[in-house]
Amino acid sequence: MCQECGCNSGAKVGNHPHDHSHEHHKDDHGPASVPLTLDVNRSLLEKNDGLAARNRDLFHAKKLLVVNVVSSPGSGKTTFIRETAVQLAGKLRIGVIVGDLATDNDAARLRTAGIPVVQITTGTMCHLEANMIAKAAAQLDLDQLDVLVIENVGNLVCPADFDLGEDLRVVLLSTTEGEDKPLKYPPMFHSAHVAVINKCDLATAAGFNRDLALANLKRISHHAQIFEVSAKTGDGMKAWLDYLEEQRTRS
Amino acid sequence: MAVESAQAAGADRISVLRLRVGTLSGAVPEALEFAWDVVRVGTAAATARLEIESVPAACWCATCAAEFECADFFYECPRCHNVSGDLRRGRELDIASVELN
Numbered sequence: 001m002c003q004e005c006g007c008n009s010g011a012k013v014g015n016h017p018h019d020h021s022h023e024h025h026k027d028d029h030g031p032a033s034v035p036l037t038l039d040v041n042r043s044l045l046e047k048n049d050g051l052a053a054r055n056r057d058l059f060h061a062k063k064l065l066v067v068n069v070v071s072s073p074g075s076g077k078t079t080f081i082r083e084t085a086v087q088l089a090g091k092l093r094i095g096v097i098v099g100d101l102a103t104d105n106d107a108a109r110l111r112t113a114g115i116p117v118v119q120i121t122t123g124t125m126c127h128l129e130a131n132m133i134a135k136a137a138a139q140l141d142l143d144q145l146d147v148l149v150i151e152n153v154g155n156l157v158c159p160a161d162f163d164l165g166e167d168l169r170v171v172l173l174s175t176t177e178g179e180d181k182p183l184k185y186p187p188m189f190h191s192a193h194v195a196v197i198n199k200c201d202l203a204t205a206a207g208f209n210r211d212l213a214l215a216n217l218k219r220i221s222h223h224a225q226i227f228e229v230s231a232k233t234g235d236g237m238k239a240w241l242d243y244l245e246e247q248r249t250r251s
Numbered sequence: 252m253a254v255e256s257a258q259a260a261g262a263d264r265i266s267v268l269r270l271r272v273g274t275l276s277g278a279v280p281e282a283l284e285f286a287w288d289v290v291r292v293g294t295a296a297a298t299a300r301l302e303i304e305s306v307p308a309a310c311w312c313a314t315c316a317a318e319f320e321c322a323d324f325f326y327e328c329p330r331c332h333n334v335s336g337d338l339r340r341g342r343e344l345d346i347a348s349v350e351l352n
Contacts, residue, residue: 035267036262037348037349037351038256038260038350040252040346040348040349041345041346041347041348042252043343043344044252044270044344045344186323187277189324190324220324220325222334223336
């Protein structure tokens, strides 16, 4: 088809000297006012996806296992990450990128445990994007790390759509939130490779129905590994830590 | 992105923007329409109409060797009730095409 006169998708629009023959498609030419359809076929998320792929290439080159931790606010992400890093000290070197709308409280909590950490304050943004991770990662000495944990903004909606270049997406569900979170926020729970039920030490006090929560998780996160822990008391953490070590060996 | 494509094609005005949105994309058509009124202002698409094509989510069931439509994230085959992990369509959030004039 003609690439010059604007009679086909992707073609230049406008007048051009008609000093050549158009026999092959003269019927396609309508009046000048006929709109021209231009096929675009591009994903609205392609910019983020491209940057995430670049992050992933960098992380793989550095032999880093990258974990994106997501949950609603207050599920215990920071404590879970801190305990993971502290308990794996001497085995795996863990660095953290923390995202919050404001304050560096979470970063401070991790820093006091001796963990290398970079805080991203997103202002009004409810999720982290791949370009933010690229900038934050540049502030860490990646050659001195085995695992990079990204603590996403506490939000079970928007972070689901933004690939950051991670190897594993870990979603936390705490016993104080109710068993039906996976049913209420299926895209996030569905996209996770790992689902962690946290605050198991509070399960009885919160009236948490474990069987129902597991059934809901298996329904939405049917391919995900499930762990039941209390990051605070350490209960159940060993299975998660062993899994993480195994994933790191594989990566 | 649409404006870039239009300008690269030598056009300065978009009359229609067509989106392809999967039912499991996480994007809500009503929210996109609401946002459209804001984002188009002052661009080559200022007077453009937004058309959204909804793409029903479909999974592949290996047991039945057939596709089935899934309305949610359960991916349960209505024939054999096995759960599929193979989503073939439904995550789209694409600009399909633009109409120029």
